[in-house]
């Protein structure tokens with residue numbers, strides 16, 4: 203209940219989710235799902251120390267995907283991207299932790315896998331920019347927008363992280 207109130211509060215005042223409560227939106231794309239990379243990807247963020255606060259498998263609607271990628275609507279690959287993202291299951295997730303937006307992007311690698319270093323998700327698991335396995339919000343503002351687009355407030359779970367004092371000073 204407290205979490206629900208906090209989540210609604212954060213929709214109105216995004217600054218509520220800062221510091222160790224910062225949140226980001228990640229989605230394992232249909233290629234990552236088909237290639238059985240779901241466990242490996244989740245494992246990386248768990249081992250890093252971030253908290254998983256929401257997760258669902260879904261086949262995203264065209265409407266949702268057009269909204270999600272609205273900033274890219276003038277790009278020549280926009281329709282192709284929406285079609286690919288809707289072509290199979292995706293795993294939509296919200297992760298929480300200090301600087302999670304920026305750190306998740308570092309862990310994911312560059313948009314083009316060819317420019318991604320080994321050790322990053324895209325550097326390790328993919329080759330083609332049109333099949334780059336995972337999406338991660340590119341800013342705190344995008345994260346707020348994307349979380350609100352993909353999840354209802356009551357789908358985000360607040361839980362007490364018993365390892366917190368071993369992760370943060």
Ligand SMILES: Nc1ncnc2c1ncn2[C@@H]1O[C@@H]2COP(=O)(O)O[C@H]2[C@H]1O
Nearest residue numbers: 274279283313331332333334336337338
């Ligand atoms: N040149 C491109 N051709 C096809 N897809 C692209 C291209 N550039 C970016 N994208 C896709 O657009 C997506 C936008 O953000 P993502 O991190 O989800 O990953 C990106 C790629 O999947």
